Amino acid sequence: MFEIIKKSKETRARKGIMRTAHGEVNTPVFMPVATQGTVKTVSSEELKKIGTHLFVSNAYHLYLRPGAKLINSAGGLHKYINWDRSILTDSGGFQVYSLSTLRKITKEGVKFQSHIDGSSHLFTPESVMDLQMELGSDIMMCFDECVPYPSTYEYAKNSMEMTIDWAKRCKKQFVESKTERVNKKQFLFGIVQGSTYLDLRKESALRTIEIDFDGYALGGLAVGEPADITNEIVVNTAPLLPEDKPRYAMGVGTPEELWAYIENGIDVFDCVLPSRNGRNGQALTFSGKVNIRNAQYSNDFGPLDEGCSCPVCTEYSRSFIHHLFRSGELLSLRLLTLHNLFFMLKLINLISTSIDEDNFLSQKEKFFDKYKGNNR
Amino acid sequence: MFEIIKKSKETRARKGIMRTAHGEVNTPVFMPVATQGTVKTVSSEELKKIGTHLFVSNAYHLYLRPGAKLINSAGGLHKYINWDRSILTDSGGFQVYSLSTLRKITKEGVKFQSHIDGSSHLFTPESVMDLQMELGSDIMMCFDECVPYPSTYEYAKNSMEMTIDWAKRCKKQFVESKTERVNKKQFLFGIVQGSTYLDLRKESALRTIEIDFDGYALGGLAVGEPADITNEIVVNTAPLLPEDKPRYAMGVGTPEELWAYIENGIDVFDCVLPSRNGRNGQALTFSGKVNIRNAQYSNDFGPLDEGCSCPVCTEYSRSFIHHLFRSGELLSLRLLTLHNLFFMLKLINLISTSIDEDNFLSQKEKFFDKYKGNNR
Numbered sequence: 001m002f003e004i005i006k007k008s009k010e011t012r013a014r015k016g017i018m019r020t021a022h023g024e025v026n027t028p029v030f031m032p033v034a035t036q037g038t039v040k041t042v043s044s045e046e047l048k049k050i051g052t053h054l055f056v057s058n059a060y061h062l063y064l065r066p067g068a069k070l071i072n073s074a075g076g077l078h079k080y081i082n083w084d085r086s087i088l089t090d091s092g093g094f095q096v097y098s099l100s101t102l103r104k105i106t107k108e109g110v111k112f113q114s115h116i117d118g119s120s121h122l123f124t125p126e127s128v129m130d131l132q133m134e135l136g137s138d139i140m141m142c143f144d145e146c147v148p149y150p151s152t153y154e155y156a157k158n159s160m161e162m163t164i165d166w167a168k169r170c171k172k173q174f175v176e177s178k179t180e181r182v183n184k185k186q187f188l189f190g191i192v193q194g195s196t197y198l199d200l201r202k203e204s205a206l207r208t209i210e211i212d213f214d215g216y217a218l219g220g221l222a223v224g225e226p227a228d229i230t231n232e233i234v235v236n237t238a239p240l241l242p243e244d245k246p247r248y249a250m251g252v253g254t255p256e257e258l259w260a261y262i263e264n265g266i267d268v269f270d271c272v273l274p275s276r277n278g279r280n281g282q283a284l285t286f287s288g289k290v291n292i293r294n295a296q297y298s299n300d301f302g303p304l305d306e307g308c309s310c311p312v313c314t315e316y317s318r319s320f321i322h323h324l325f326r327s328g329e330l331l332s333l334r335l336l337t338l339h340n341l342f343f344m345l346k347l348i349n350l351i352s353t354s355i356d357e358d359n360f361l362s363q364k365e366k367f368f369d370k371y372k373g374n375n376r
Numbered sequence: 377m378f379e380i381i382k383k384s385k386e387t388r389a390r391k392g393i394m395r396t397a398h399g400e401v402n403t404p405v406f407m408p409v410a411t412q413g414t415v416k417t418v419s420s421e422e423l424k425k426i427g428t429h430l431f432v433s434n435a436y437h438l439y440l441r442p443g444a445k446l447i448n449s450a451g452g453l454h455k456y457i458n459w460d461r462s463i464l465t466d467s468g469g470f471q472v473y474s475l476s477t478l479r480k481i482t483k484e485g486v487k488f489q490s491h492i493d494g495s496s497h498l499f500t501p502e503s504v505m506d507l508q509m510e511l512g513s514d515i516m517m518c519f520d521e522c523v524p525y526p527s528t529y530e531y532a533k534n535s536m537e538m539t540i541d542w543a544k545r546c547k548k549q550f551v552e553s554k555t556e557r558v559n560k561k562q563f564l565f566g567i568v569q570g571s572t573y574l575d576l577r578k579e580s581a582l583r584t585i586e587i588d589f590d591g592y593a594l595g596g597l598a599v600g601e602p603a604d605i606t607n608e609i610v611v612n613t614a615p616l617l618p619e620d621k622p623r624y625a626m627g628v629g630t631p632e633e634l635w636a637y638i639e640n641g642i643d644v645f646d647c648v649l650p651s652r653n654g655r656n657g658q659a660l661t662f663s664g665k666v667n668i669r670n671a672q673y674s675n676d677f678g679p680l681d682e683g684c685s686c687p688v689c690t691e692y693s694r695s696f697i698h699h700l701f702r703s704g705e706l707l708s709l710r711l712l713t714l715h716n717l718f719f720m721l722k723l724i725n726l727i728s729t730s731i732d733e734d735n736f737l738s739q740k741e742k743f744f745d746k747y748k749g750n751n752r
Binding site: 044 | 412413414420421441446456458675691695702703706707711
């Protein structure tokens with residue numbers, strides 16, 4: 001599914017293509033987050049217009065609402081949500097721990113109560129594979145335990161062992177599955193855990209690779225640990241993953257992280273930053289962040305980002321978006337989100353070009369000279 | 377500015393064209409409501425895509441936020457909000473009474489406190505003309521008093537007298553104005569008041585016509601009076617207005633009202649129904665209203681309205697919009713609003729065609745056979 005088309009001469013960065021049943025996805029890639037089957041406030045048409053080829057949705061959320069059977073009967077997730085490009089689904093490992101109540105983890109799986117209505121459910125590696133096969137996602141994720149930060153060494157080790165065991169069961173279920181699939185060409189990624197302990201991360205990586213997946217993710221990042229610890233994990237673990245498979249840093253993707261982790265050979269990212277910050281009134285620009293609520297923008301008739309060619313910057317001014325935001329108009333949330341997503345795609349393009357042209361490090365420096373942000 | 381191109385042989389209905397500085401507007405026309413410079417949840421591009429040529433904005437709201445000077449310095453309202461088709465602005469007469477606090481009405485004008493920050497302001501007929509000229513709206517409305525329902529005969533009569541006096545001052549200010557205009561070709565409509573008293577309505581109509589405006593509106597409708605009283609006022613007052621000028625029923629425009637009042641010679645409508653009901657989960661369809669929250673739509677994979685060619689119905693299912701709405705996704709509000717606006721435009725087209733083909737009454741009956749709604 002994955003082909004590397006260019007390696008940086010300066011760093012571990014590389015460019016590639018992932019080929020799914022729903023088209024080609026150039027890497028490095030930033031995935032907008034469509035938790036409930038929609039990237040908040042924006043339409044499929046808009047996502048396409050700005051050049052999105054892959055987003056991440058969430059099996060836990062879709063399982064609880066509207067339900068996998070319903071989505072399957074609609075012809076799969078792509079048809080249901082009106083998106084004919086690629087979809088990666090997270091297994092819900094993270095959500096089971098962060099959202100549900102009264103969860104009980106056993107070797108069999110996780111019993112939990114829905115965060116929506118309190119109803120009881122059981123997720124097992126097998127059931128989560130069936131779920132993602134029913135949805136028809138292009139890239140499925142193994143069911144894992146995402147341990148909190150901080151965790152003791154012992155807890156992290158035991159959990160890592162269990163996640164390895166679950167990964168084997170996921171692979172088996174996937175290979176032997178008789179689930180009715182709307183998408184015959186699905187891929188499955190393994191997830192490396194091990195909390196902040198580098199030896200556990202290493203062991204997790206090597207043993208996950210042994211099981212053999214289509215791609216590998218670093219999980220358990222951005223769960224509250226300081227940025228330098230995230231960095232330490234990624235920098236030390238990424239090189240252990242196979243060169244010829246895509247590498248995905250889960251829940252990670254600020255501009256700082258994109259540069260840092262692409263430099264270390266990561267290919268795939270997802271982060272709520274562009275949409276969540278947009279809904280909070282923040283625009284990402286190549287000159288740093290713009291808080292559109294601020295009074296200084298009330299009579300600023302320029303675009304959100306000077307020189308930006310997105311559908312928002314070519315049509316609307318900072319002043320008008322400031323007015324909309326201050327007036328509580330929902331349109332402002334959408335415009336800010338759409339611009340921010342475009343910014344991320346443009347940033348990825350910039351980084352990709354620097355890999356092509358072997359000037360990654362100087363482009364990175366140039367970017368931060370202007371950006372000087374701190375988005376985490 | 378106005379040309380009648382076809383009169384119904386069966387009724388008082390007619391088709392016409394209003395020509396403004398921002399293009400041609402076919403009548404009858406339904407204006408979406410863009411109170412704060414935006415039709416809630418939808419973009420200019422979407423409004424154009426579905427065929428909107430005129431919407432109504434509000435001088436009171438724009439005066440308070442972001443302010444007319446700011447809009448003027450941006451090059452006028454059209455540029456500020458990114459809309460190059462026609463705009464009608466209501467003078468704010470209605471909002472001064474319905475939203476502001478501690479208002480005091482004198483012959484000079486109205487002192488009121490902002491509903492946003494409590495600051496004190498004075499609106500006079502002159503200042504409201506200057507305001508609308510600064511905004512650069514294509515069609516401006518006279519400043520009037522919109523009396524509540526019910527009002528005593530005496531109150532309604534005195535108020536009507538004052539509104540006539542204000543209308544004269546509006547006309548004078550408009551004609552003699554030295555306000556810097558970003559739109560040189562503005563039109564001014566007079567407003568007929570008189571509450572529920574037909575003799576006052578008649579007097580108001582005749583004396584307003586005497587002042588001579590580019591068009592005439594019926595104000596003080598849809599302020600809480602029963603539907604049959606609204607109907608009585610329109611049916612009796614509309615025929616008093618000049619044949620060769622556009623006639624506007626303010627704040628009115630349910631499907632029932634469109635058929636009834638176009639039949640009586642009304643050309644222009646505005647109503648929050650399609651957008652407000654959309655935000656409440658209601659879709660307007662030619663088979664009646666659809667409450668998308670209802671469980672029955674959870675697995676209904678058809679479009680909001682069978683056979684509808686709007687950008688929502690061609691892309692999304694009832695089931696998915698139900699899911700979005702239940703999940704609190706803002707996209708659902710936008711999709712419902714956009715569909716509902718398209719429905720209104722399609723309904724207007726249907727009515728226009730029936731005027732062309734002289735089958736207004738049979739088409740009306742056919743429409744309600746299927747629709748059977750009660751939208752007020």
